[in-house]
Amino acid sequence: MRLSSWFALSTLGVMTQQKVLCLGFGYTAAAFARRLQAQDRNVAGTTRDAAKFDAMAREGVEPRLWGESGLDAEILDDVTAILISTAPRATGCPAFSEMNEAIAARAETLEWIGYLSTNGVYGDHQGAWVDENSDLFPTSDRARFRIRAEADWAGLSVAFGLPLIIFRLPGIYGPGRSAIDSVRNGKARRIQKEGQVFSRAHVDDIAAALVASMEQPRLHDLYNIADDEPAPPQDVIAYACDLLGVAPPPLVPIDEADLSDMGKSFYADNKRVSNARLKKALDFTFQYPTYREGLSAILKSENEAP
Numbered sequence: 001m002r003l004s005s006w007f008a009l010s011t012l013g014v015m016t017q018q019k020v021l022c023l024g025f026g027y028t029a030a031a032f033a034r035r036l037q038a039q040d041r042n043v044a045g046t047t048r049d050a051a052k053f054d055a056m057a058r059e060g061v062e063p064r065l066w067g068e069s070g071l072d073a074e075i076l077d078d079v080t081a082i083l084i085s086t087a088p089r090a091t092g093c094p095a096f097s098e099m100n101e102a103i104a105a106r107a108e109t110l111e112w113i114g115y116l117s118t119n120g121v122y123g124d125h126q127g128a129w130v131d132e133n134s135d136l137f138p139t140s141d142r143a144r145f146r147i148r149a150e151a152d153w154a155g156l157s158v159a160f161g162l163p164l165i166i167f168r169l170p171g172i173y174g175p176g177r178s179a180i181d182s183v184r185n186g187k188a189r190r191i192q193k194e195g196q197v198f199s200r201a202h203v204d205d206i207a208a209a210l211v212a213s214m215e216q217p218r219l220h221d222l223y224n225i226a227d228d229e230p231a232p233p234q235d236v237i238a239y240a241c242d243l244l245g246v247a248p249p250p251l252v253p254i255d256e257a258d259l260s261d262m263g264k265s266f267y268a269d270n271k272r273v274s275n276a277r278l279k280k281a282l283d284f285t286f287q288y289p290t291y292r293e294g295l296s297a298i299l300k301s302e303n304e305a306p
Helices: 003-011 027-038 050-058 094-105 141-160 179-184 203-214 233-244 261-266 276-281 291-304
Strands: 019-023 042-047 062-065 079-084 112-118 164-169 171-173 190-192 200-202 222-224 251-253
Touching: 019 027, 027 042, 027 203, 042 050, 050 062, 079 094, 094 141, 112 141, 112 203, 141 164, 164 203, 171 203, 171 291, 179 233, 179 291, 190 233, 200 203, 200 291, 222 276, 233 291
Parallel strands: 019 042, 019 079, 042 062, 079 112, 112 164, 164 222, 171 200, 190 251
Antiparallel strands: none
């Protein structure tokens, strides 16, 4: 039974058991899980951290420890959808290395597979707009690892008819992980590079887009997820400072910023990521179409919390 059928039956009050497995359970997967749980769906997730194992259980997620001995194929029993968010290495995607054969063997029962990639695969387009058909010009090993991982999963999908969708994500922010937190902890910097912009998305919008794609899993096999307004990073910090009522840090030209190699690589790519396919195909509306709505909502939620 495909997910579209599951949704139809659930609206008629006919419940079926559906379990979603998250291979890797980080910040985005946790937001995804909360949204699924609000729809009374079962969620399992893997972690290599014993302390996180207990925290996941407390949140109602079925935790599975990914230890040195690996994962057993039985972890896929009763699973109808999979989210893959494990970061690839030079040797490839760990989830692919570990589970590709087991996943292929369950092609008939899997309704949706989401792979979380990055818009870093597009590389530098000198501030121009990119979409899902744009050329890839990776400028870092991390981006090249992602391209290989995308290709591995896409090849498996074609070979076994898997309902794989690749999602290329931008800078992710949300509660506990935003410019507001950077300003509060004194780590915020306003580094200026002429013409530089970045795309970003609130974690709750990413989770909502993933769930929306589950309703139409065969429509497209690749989506960009990014909000409506690619923006200079110094503008985001300035807005967070304005919300908090503090003076923004001074602007520092990038050639005077004394950045680490990692920091320099962050500024090597300049592009605007289009979300047109996502919005049109899935009739998707961003709750936080720009960083302004997202940061304002984060602060409001904090202020209203008991």
